Each structure stands twice: as C-alpha cells, then as structure tokens.
Amino acid sequence: MSHIKHLLKTPRYGGLLALVLICLLLPLLLQNAYQFDVAIKVGISAVVVVGLNLLIGYTGQISLGHAGFFGLGAYSSAILTVNYEWSALAALLAGSVGVGLIAFVLARPILKLKGHYLAMATLGLGIIISIVIATEDWLTGGPDGMGVGPFMLFDYEIYGEKAWYWVVAALLVLSVWLALNIIDSPVGRALRAVHGSEVAAQVAGIDTTHYKVLVFVFSAVIASVMGSVFAHYSGFVTPTEAGFFHSIELVTMVVLGGMASTYGGILGALILVLLPQLLSGLEDLEMIIFGLILMLTMIFMPKGLLPTVTGRLKGGKA
Amino acid sequence: MSAEFLQYLFTGITIGAIYALVGLGFSIIYNASHVINFAQGEFLMIGGMCTVALVGTGLPMPVAILAAVAVTAVAGLALQKFAVAPARNAEVVTIIIITIGASIFLRGLVQLVWGKEFHALPAFSGDEPITIGGATILPQSLWVLGITLVIVVALSWFFNKTLLGKAILATSHNPDAAKLMGINTGFILLISFGLSAMLGAIAGILVAPITLTSYDVGIMLGLKGFVAAVLGGLGSGAGAIAGGLILGIAEAMAAGYISSDYKDAVPFVIILAILFFMPSGLFGLRGTERV
C-alpha cells in the first residue's frame, strides 16, 4: 500500500492517475458526436506522440517520417480487411508486426545518421511510403483513398464515437503507462544518457545503438497500431495520413508540448488538433495565426509548453 | 547522344540548377548557424510572387525584380532577427519547428495579400524554343543556367576573397574563436540569412516563367533543395550544386526512361541510398561529435 502511495506521489504516476480521471470525466463535458470526434482525434494523435516522444525526447533522435508508419498501419488494416477479408484484429497485428520488422531492418543504417542527416533520411522514408501508397491504386485506391469497414472484435462491433472514445482512451492510458515504465527502467536511464551524450554513454559501457533501435521500433509499432485504429474509426483512409505534413504535425506536437515530457506531448496533440477547429472561422487568416502561434510558442518556450509552464509554476526557471 | 536523351538532360539541368540554388541557400545558413531553415522555399515563393505583383502594377521587369529581391532579403533578415536569433540556445528540433512556423506564416501572409491563384511571369526573352541536336530548350532555361553560374562564381569569390565572406566561414568553423577575433557573430548570422533569402528570391524569379508561381510553390522546391543540400553534404557549397544537378537529372531521366509515377520518389531513394553508405553526404565532412 505504502509503495503505491509513494508511487502516486511521484509526478509521473500521479500524472497517470490524473490522466485516467480526465479520460473518465471528459465525456460528461462532451455534448455531441462531433466533440467526441475531436476528442478521439486528439487521443489517436496523443498515443502516436507518446511513442514518438520517447524517440525524440529521450534518445534525441529526430524522425520526420513517422506518419509513414502510421499510414502503413492504416493501409494494412484497410487492405487486409477489405480486399482479403481478414479479421480486423488480425490485420492490425499483421500491420504492426510488418511495420516493426521494417523499422527494425531500417533502424541500424538510419540511426547511424546524426542530426539533420537523420531528419533527411526519415523524411525521405516517409515520403517514399506515401508515394507508393498514392501510386499503387489497384491496391490502395490511389490518392482518393479507400473505405474501411468497422472494427469487429469477435462478434462485437465497435461502432459510434462513444465506443471509440473508450477504446482510444484506454490505449492512451496504456501507452503512457508503457512509456513511463520504459523511462524508469534501466533502458530508460540508458536512453537519457544517449540524449545527453552518446559518446559518454558508450564509454560507460551502454550499448546505445541497441536502445535506439528498440525505441525506434517501439514508436513505429505504436504509430502503426494507431494507424489501424484510425482507419477503422474514420472508415476511410487517404495517402495524406502517411504524408510529409502529417509527419511534421506529429513532431510539432512533441516539440510544442515538451520534448521528454510524456504528458507534454499529449498537450501538444490536444492543441494541434483543436487549433484548426478553433481557427476555422477565420478563413484566410487561419494560416497566418497558426504559423504565428507555432513560432511564438517555440521562441518563448523553447522547451515546450508543459515543461515551461510547470517550471514557472514551481517558481524556478524552466 | 540521342535527341531524347538530350531533351531529358536539358530538362534535368534546368530544374537541377534551381534545386542547386535552393540547396546553396540552405548551406549558407547552415554554415553560419547550423540551422536548417525550412522556410527556404518560401523565399523562392516570395521572390516570384512579389515580382508578379510588381509587374502587375506596371513596373518594368528589371525594377520589379530588384525590388522583389530586396523585399525577400528583408524577409530573410526579419526571420533571423525576430524568430531564429531569440531561440539560438534551443535544440535543433525546436528551431526546425520555428522555421516551419515561419514558413506557414509567410505562406498565409502571401496568400492574404496576393491571393491563392497561380500566376505566370513573362519569360525574360521570349518563349521561342531553341533547337539543339533535335532537342529543344527555352531561352528562360538559358537564363536559369547562366545566372546560376554567375551566382556560383560570385559566391566563391565572396567567401574566399572578401573579409565579410571569410568572417562568415570563420564563424561557421568556430563561433567562439571568431568572436574572440573581434567578429560580430550576431551580424554574421543576420547577413547569412539575408544572403540566403536573396539567393532564394533570384531562384524563384528565374523559374517563375517556366514553372508558374503561387503562394505554395515553395513547399516542394524547398524540400528538393533540402535534399540537394544534404545529398552534397550540408554546408558544402560545391556539394549543394552537385546535389541539385544530380537530383534534377535523375528525376528527368527517371520520368523519361523508368516511370513517371515514381519520378518524385527518385530523389528520396537516392538520398537514402547515399546516406546509408555515406552518412555525411557526398562532400560532407566526417565530423566527430562533441562530448
């Protein structure tokens, strides 16, 4: 008991409890299917961002291609369930295993690269995936995308915004729990060392490449699973899900919310999904204001929103 | 050489020269500040759009071009002064996001002021194609190639022979030492953004008659320029030029001989292949990481 109490007092696991509470209470505030839809979109992005944040925030590796993995997951589910009549769960698993393998094979040559070269390589990877999806229209429906059936779990159909809300909320809590475990494990300490200085970590006898590969694969698989979830929830997938802009959006969520801050990433996802909805009435001004908000936040809070705000509230410097 | 091959080569070199100019812009800023400026493509767009708008008001073309280059340079200076400089101690990704924010902002601004439509700029010296060995090339392509050559020569003179150019190089190699030598590194960074913006504007104006221009024309050209810069090795001027030309020619050849469907994937396949075997690009320095 006292052990659990102690855990809850640590900011990390106390945060998990708060997240669970928010997920439980939020539906009371949501009034219609559209608001649930926005909440689900936030959730789906947030889960991907939790995984990506491990990579960017804790290992210091940039990926500008994670939407590619998301897209692969989405299209695996779409193609396998629609064209080959697989069950939704089997398709989701097959997609994530496939993406995991691809990520594993590519991880070593890609993660050998540093800084901007790594950014370029992951960006290229993502773009190649989206071009293939858009071009092979006999399989994928081409640029106009393809419809996807509902998610049948055995005989039960997950249908409607409310059902999906609970699925996504559960996945979000699960992913945060997994991430916190990784962060607090010996692996996690090694990861933070990698971000600090790779050479120093190597000198200390840590197999940095091994950990980087692990996190890269983990974050790719999470992206793939959420791609599958997205495909079934929205009932429609297009190549833009795998595209460059989606990748940039995901990275922006991480950086805006706070690198190496698991909850910060969730906040980033919340803001980036909500902002276009809030700005939608501004028509021609939307881009200007969106760009401005992005710039100003990063200029004045370079560590990201959540770390900066918590830092200020604690009275210290962020 | 068959006429067909020659035609692909002309096409590739023209577009490759533009990639090279954009890549040079990336390299100059990277050299001075180790920042990758994702708003580089927007400089190109502002140059083209501003020229179109000024020509539309009745200004003669040369005046419009000079004014557009000046406007873009101011945009570059402002970007450094107000967006990049205040965040100079931030992480690489943070600065990338700032420049992405800036690119969205600039696109939004241009769209608001000059509209969403595509515009055509008249070619500098007519549209009558020139036939060489059975292939054709537009006079505008010769302008692109000629001016790219002039810029390359001018830049190499600037960096190797002038005090300011040497100061920029010194800052890029070792900012602290440069500061000790009395170089105003803040000013150097400002200058490099201005210079890079001017390069972008010139590229944008040169291609506008061939590719047309609009508020979002910078996205793809900026991305390809980034690929060119990385392909050649970040920070290497010669590398950016080689990278740009390789990309342009590879794209044209791929569209002609392989499949136009996958033409756009070709640059990225090349860059991945090269990075797997040469992690610092073709001409990049194999740097050691600071501990």
Add this chain to the structure above:
Amino acid sequence: MKPWSQIIGSLTLSLVALSPSAWAADNIKIGSFLAVTGPASFLGDPELKTLQMTIEEINAEGGVLGRQLELVHYDSQGSAGKARTFVKRLIDSDEVDVIVGGSASGETLAVIPLMERSGMPFVSLAGAVSIVDPVKRWVFKTPHTDRMAAGKIFAHMKQNGISQIAMISGTGGFGKSGLKQSKEVAGEYGIKILSSETYGPKDTDMTAQLTKIKNTAGVQAVLNFGFGQGPAIVTKNYKQLGIQVPLFQSHGVASKKYIELAGDAAEGVKLPASALLLAEQLPEGDAQKPVIMAYKQKYEARYNSPVSSFGGHALDGLMLVVNAMKQAGSTDKEAVRAALEQTRGYMGTAGEVNMSEKDHLGLDLTAFRMLEIRNGSWQMVN
C-alpha cells in the same frame, strides 16, 4: 501534478466553446465544406463566392418557405480528413438542414458514409463518377462526371478520324480517376491509348514525359487529364517540344485562368465544358442562355473576375436544394431528399437536370460542349 491538470482542465473547457451556437433557430441552415485554400482552391474559391452571393440574393427576396437561409461553411483545404471532421461538425454540432459542398472527389468520397449514416441530403460539387455510381440514397451531384468528359472527348476524336492517342494525367485524385475512366470508355469509341504518362501535383516540368509521348509512333492526339497549374505547364511544354498533333484537355481546366497561365501555347487546345464559358455565343432562344447569362453578369460584376464552370456547380447545387425544399414544402430531410430525386427539367449552368431513383446526377451529354481556345478565348466547335 496540480498545475498541469489545471491546464488540461481549462483546455477541455475550450472544447465546450465548440458547442452548438445559439443562432436564430428558424433559419434554414445550409452546410458547406469547400477547398477554399490549398491546391484545389481554384475550385473552392468560386464555389464559396457563388454560395455567398446567391444566398444573400435569395434572402433579399424573402428567403425560402418564408425563412432566411444561413450558410455554415468550413474550409476543408481539399483534405479528406479535415472534410470528415467538418462534416461531423455540420451534422452533429451545427445541425444543418442540408449540405452542399465537397470541391474535390477525394473529400466527397470520404464523407459519403457519414451522410448515409445520419441521413443528410448532400449535393456534391465534385466530378468523379463513383460519387453517384452506384447510386447512394442521400448523395447527389451537379457537375458532369469525368467519365462523361472522357466520352465527349473521344466522340469528338472519333468524328475527326482520330483513333490512336497518348494520355498524360496528374497523379492527384482528379487525374487518376480521369485516366481510369478514359481507359474504360476508350474502347466504346474505338480509341486506342498507346501510351500513358503521369506527373505529380506539384511538378514544375513535364517535358520528359511529353518527349516520351512525342517519340511514340502512331499517336494522333494527346489528352491531358488534370487540374490546377499542371495542365498549364503541360501545355507550355507541349509547345516547347513542338509536338504537332492536337492537344485535348479535360473539363478540369475550364476557367480563364488556364488560358492566362498557358498563354500562347493554349491556342488550338480543345476541351469539353459546360455552356457557361460560352454564354454570349449561345444562340438567342437557347433555354440555357438566360440562366447562365444572369449568373455570369452577377458574379463578374460582384467579384470582378471571370466565371468558371466550378462556381456554376455550386449555384446548381444550391438551387437544386432550394427548389427541393420549396417542392417538399419543408426542410424535413427525407422530404428534401425525395424532392431532390424528383427534380425534373431544372435548367442549370451544367444543363438540364432530370433526376430519378436511378440517376442522382440527371445530366446527359447534350449540355456538354466541345470548346477550342482561339485568340485567348473560348470558341464552340462541332
């Protein structure tokens, strides 16, 4: 944990701000999502302007069924994902009575399941034939399909003794779908497609693809399926390479902007388009003439830019819905849907519309005309 849970709390409150607004309850709400910005903005921009202008005009004349029309519009930027969210917002949060919108086929196809599920009468402004074939209960559309455009062009080619062609098309949704439909109907007109090339939506040079076509033996004409700046660049490159066989474009370039962008190179290019572009050239007594002249004059006077057939699709969509409401005598969704399906003899910018249970488009090829660009302007050809 306290500080940031407060932040998240206050942000969830902002979600509440997105709740249905307490607007005048007795207005008829016309929902719309259009690609007003982004690569398809040349479609969405005139469409939105047309909707705004026409709704103002209808309201000034007393509205529909004694109620005022209210436009609830979101900019989809042509993205299927954004369109889906906005359509949910229109249906669940704004609670609109009917939706007229969807500039591009991709965004339209992506929202069809939502319309069908919630029973929302929906008139699409996009081209793909798959929007109304097979027929969906709640989905209608106004523009001619890409399949019809291909048919019109091939019929014209056949008349002029052309039987072997090459195609170059954009890799965007419009070009891809156009290419597919062209391949499907080519046989019916005895046309053989000898070579097919593509270009990306942001491509800046198509000489490589066109060189390949130029070197394909036996090509008697080239057809370019695409919209936006792509076809203008194709046209310029076509002239640069000195290709002698005639160039055909699709209805995707049916706006003055294309002629402006392609310049001299556009001379002699042929394309199918609605009569809107030829308003003045229609003979007096043509039943369509008064409709399109009125729209053209109002639009051009108000926005100081030439009409395109795209804005016309929005006018047709809105008027079909308005007429259906008048016919049904209510805004009840099922009644409006049934009345839309009963549309007979409505004369719009795209031609005479006769819908039925089996046809939610209601157009035939007669109102589709072949045009040729001469002296920087449209000329009818036969």
